[in-house]
Amino acid sequence: GDSVTQMEGPVTLSEEAFLTINCTYTATGYPSLFWYVQYPGEGLQLLLKATKADDKGSNKGFEATYRKETTSFHLEKGSVQVSDSAVYFCALAELNTGFQKLVFGTGTRLLVSP
Amino acid sequence: EAGVTQSPTHLIKTRGQQATLRCSPISGHTSVYWYQQALGLGLQFLLWYDEGEERNRGNFPPRFSGRQFPNYSSELNVNALELEDSALYLCASTRGEQPQHFGDGTRLSIL
Numbered sequence: 001g002d003s004v005t006q007m008e009g010p011v012t013l014s015e016e017a018f019l020t021i022n023c024t025y026t027a028t029g030y031p032s033l034f035w036y037v038q039y040p041g042e043g044l045q046l047l048l049k050a051t052k053a054d055d056k057g058s059n060k061g062f063e064a065t066y067r068k069e070t071t072s073f074h075l076e077k078g079s080v081q082v083s084d085s086a087v088y089f090c091a092l093a094e095l096n097t098g099f100q101k102l103v104f105g106t107g108t109r110l111l112v113s114p
Numbered sequence: 115e116a117g118v119t120q121s122p123t124h125l126i127k128t129r130g131q132q133a134t135l136r137c138s139p140i141s142g143h144t145s146v147y148w149y150q151q152a153l154g155l156g157l158q159f160l161l162w163y164d165e166g167e168e169r170n171r172g173n174f175p176p177r178f179s180g181r182q183f184p185n186y187s188s189e190l191n192v193n194a195l196e197l198e199d200s201a202l203y204l205c206a207s208t209r210g211e212q213p214q215h216f217g218d219g220t221r222l223s224i225l
Contacts, residue, residue: 034213043118043204043216089157095211099170100147102206102214104157 002027006090006105013080013112021075021108023064023090031092033057033066033073034102038087047075047088051095080112116141118207118217126223127195135190135220139207146188147214148180152201160203163188192222200224 007022025033032051036044048057053068062077073090090105119138127133139146148160159172163182171178177193186207192199202221206214 032213036216041218043120043218044206046213046215049213093214098164099162100145100208100211100214101159101162101170101172102147102149102157103159106156 002031002092002103004090004092004103004105006088006108009087009107009109011108011110013110015082015112015114016079017112019075019077019080019084019110021088021090021110023073023075023105025071025073025090025092027071027092027094029094029097032095033064034091034093035062035064035073035075036089036091036104038089038107040086044089080110082112082114085110085112118205118215120203120205120217120220122220123218124221124223126225128225129195129197131195133192133195133199133222135192135203135205135222137188137190137205137207137217139186139188139205140215143207143209143212143215144186145208146182146186147206147208148188148190149204149206150174150201151204151219152198155201157204161190195224197224 034049035047048059050057050066056065087107091102093100145164162170180190182188202219204219206216208214
């Protein structure tokens with residue numbers, strides 16, 4: 001079945017450092033790819049998405065590019081802030097089949113210090 | 115626009131009891147998905163409701179069930195609670211090919 005693999009955390013960075021969180025996937029079809037973020041005590045918020053190969057999703061300074069040749073969707077941000085501290089989940093879903101079950105990675109905790 | 119709302123925020127039960135969790139989708143959304151986020155197990159798909167019908171379920175026993183009402187809100191029922199049912203239960207709503215939007219979850223604790 002479909003699966004998502006994320007880098008283990010926690011990732012610890014100083015404010016204004018560059019962030020990369022790696023995500024690779026295995027899928028039989030042509031999934032859409034997502035990054036969700038979970039702040040403490042909250043649910044998941046959609047951070048960005050990409051629906052086809054070479055699409056770049058971006059939001060709040062975060063970016064990720066759908067790379068079909070490497071089956072990857074790595075999350076990047078040029079300069080992190082303390083407020084970016086959260087758990088980040090990479091996920092995939094087949095949006096065009098009606099059944100949108102999200103398959104998640106294990107999550108990567110990001111800790112940003114001042 | 116109001117987001118997905120879930121109630122209650124926290125629920126404490128004992129083994130063998132039954133729990134009912136509620137979800138109100140974003141206005142205009144007709145599909146509701148339920149996920150379980152248990153410690154050490156990550157986020158797992160539980161159930162999908164669309165247009166009032168259960169359309170698919172994940173690898174969970176039948177004591178996990180639910181329904182969707184005509185106003186598209188949904189209930190998740192968990193019968194004969196076990197200790198390992200302790201988790202954060204997340205509801206998400208969507209329509210068509212839009213991404214899912216999540217509520218803040220119900221934390222279910224089994225004593």
